[in-house]
Amino acid sequence: MPSNSPVQDALELISHLVGAMELTPLVAVHCIDDGRTVRFWNDSCGLLYGINGASALGKPLSGLFTFDDQDGHDAVLEQVWTSGQPSVATDWRVRTGDGRELWVYSMMFPVRHGDAVRQVFCMDVDVTARKQLELQLQLSSQVFEYSRDAIVLMNPQRRIVAVNRAFAQVTGYTEQQMLGEDFISAQTGFDDPVLCHQMWRQVDQDGHWQGEVASRRADGDPFPGWLALTAIRDAQGKAANYMGILSDISDRKKSEEQTRHMAEHDFLTDLPNRVLFLDRLSLALMAARRHQSMLAILYIDLDHFKQVNDTLGHHAGDALLKEVALRLVRCVRSADTVSRYGGDEFLVLLADVGGSDQAAHVAGSILQALAQPCTVDGHVLPIAASIGISMYPTDGGNIDDLIARADAAMYHAKNSGRNSFQFFNPHMHAQASERAGLEQRLRTALDAGEFTLHYLPEIDVRSGRPVVMEALLRWRDPARGVQAPEQFLAAAEAAGLMPAITQWVLRAACGAAQRWRAAGQEWVVAVNVSAVQFAQLPHVVEQALAATGLPAEGLELELTEELLMKCPDAQAVLQALHGQGVRLAIDDFGTGYSRLGLLKDYPVGKLKIDRSFTGAQDDAVISATIAVARSLQMQVAAEGVETTAQLELLRQHGCDLYQGLLAEQHIKGSKLAQLLR
């Protein structure tokens, strides 16, 4: 048999090889010529790239699939073609013609004819799964290395085999110190062996444990940590390794603590607020019930605190409240609670007092401590308070009763001259209920139309003609009949009803004056105003005038000297009212010790001499007041004139107007009086 030539041998070998390649299910083989055109494409290539041989053969390779790094692939191919190397192997990420993304391991080797490379064979294997695993491992090791939490890997004996970089930062221990250590030994910084034991039991049982741990850094510094332990199990389910992640939660704990503190404390004084006070009181009550002991509540309300705000501003008021808080805390034991309950009200809980005499002793020390003057912004301010005391169990068995009764006792202390303390007694309970009932009825009085105005004439001394009608408020209380302002205004103020009542009075009075005008009587209507919301008065007046159509000069506002002295912005408000054209008068003149020098700064047109001077026919005061008024070009009216002798005296002194019983009798029965109904 003739032997084959070497060329024939080679061709035969290649044809066997190709036959084998055609069949190989794992390796995708293709071959390209020097024009990058596909010359060979086995079945596996078809499967890998989603294109069969018939479609691939004769096509440029670049049309069949694309490489993520096309330039890189071209460069390698070029190298295979020209470098003389027997083969080059590289991983490529490719996108197939049918849209899949794959990683292939590609080995390229040149086929030479003589010196020239004629074709390049490529053998590609799908390595996507391996590549993904590698990427995941790479990612995991980055997470391990770059995590800001300390990560520890342990062997099945819980001895440390690896720690990440953050471990040293979080715990202060180096990797050298840790390797081979038992994770729960003192060296690793966990303080609680019992907890450690429990957590390992749970890890072995459930595969996982997490919770807060008391940790300690290498230098002994303790810190709160959050530890998550996980068992890494092998295929048989046995713990092959353990992983621990430890985070330093000091910042989180601090901010949680701050948030809780803010929710339970008053921002101004940093004393426990109402929420914390009630919580402590509830605990103290439970303890007192259990031990059959007593406790006391002191309800402290500062006296005339509003004046500090009004005269020196809120800032001074705040400084005073802070000082009061400090002094109160100094008067009690650490087991007691001093709380700012709201505004200028403080509540003190004396837990476990021996008896009412001890509570009285504390209340006395508080009054004494507060009595020391306090300097704010260079002003020496007196402080005083009224204190009400209720005792458990005598005055009540629950929180609400005890606080309400301490409040009632405090109210009583206020009414008994302030700057004192009072123990609760059942009689006060009746008074407190009465007050609450009064406030409740007042709340509905406006809507129910229970307020009316009654008018007192001011008569011109010379002509005998009425010129001003002073409106006086009356309340037809369904429970107690007609009430004068002094019987209900304090309660209305406490209930926050004064702004609404002032608005109603102004509108009703202006409306009445308009009706008198329509009937031919141009009487000025006079309205008394209070210090409550004094600054808003120009606005309220403007609304009343606009609503009724009364010209501004038809309205006179009567203010007391006390109000002018108390309100820091009185002058600005009076100027605004004067600018509106409203008349201004000072009521009860002579009783308020106003500084006469200040009068000239106020745009006031009239002084009303208080009835106490008129009644006593106090010559000196009457003539002095009239002289002051004249020098300031003001009118003078005398209040409370009851006899013709008094009127005669006023006439002699040149008084302009008079008011009182005599004035009322003067118009009684006349047609004019009918207009006032």
Ligand SMILES: Nc1nc2c(ncn2[C@@H]2O[C@H](COP(=O)(O)OP(=O)(O)OP(=O)(O)O)[C@@H](O)[C@H]2O)c(=O)[nH]1
């Ligand atoms: N500066 C300041 N004032 C406050 C604060 N909270 C409430 N107030 C004021 O405290 C005052 C409390 O008023 P009251 O207790 O009714 O008035 P008072 O002048 O003390 O009167 P009596 O209690 O009858 O003696 C009100 O004017 C509030 O505006 C605060 O945080 N800072």
